[in-house]
């Protein structure tokens with residue numbers, strides 16, 4: 001089969017681009033632990049005010065030493081705030097929303113989840129050293145979206 005030179009160039013260029021994009025996905029998934037959400041848990045957002053875990057979100061320690069942090073997002077704040085956790089312990093964040101979609105990003109880390117009404121987002125992260133972190137909402141959620149900032153202290 002005779003393929004024109006320019007067509008061959010574009011074929012290889014397109015193949016190369018696909019390889020680069022695929023490589024970027026594999027690299028970030030492997031090296032940076034950037035993964036699609038895999039935890040599916042539903043919750044009725046209208047029952048949050050009476051929900052045993054989320055009505056008064058309280059940081060607890062499980063028997064295996066894991067810290068569990070339930071977080072409720074609502075226009076335009078995170079609850080609890082501030083969040084205080086120890087370093088070098090696995091911390092499981094469980095996040096849901098009371099109203100609209102919010103973001104839950106711990107600035108400067110790869111901890112980043114969506115808070116979606118009706119669902120509980122969950123991820124586990126260990127902070128190697130103490131420090132102060134800002135929790136930012138990275139989904140536009142209304143007029144005061146830019147003011148929606150929480151505080152995380154690792155001790």
Ligand code: CUA
Pocket residue numbers: 075076101102103137138139140141142145146148
């Ligand atoms: Cu909450 Cu933007």
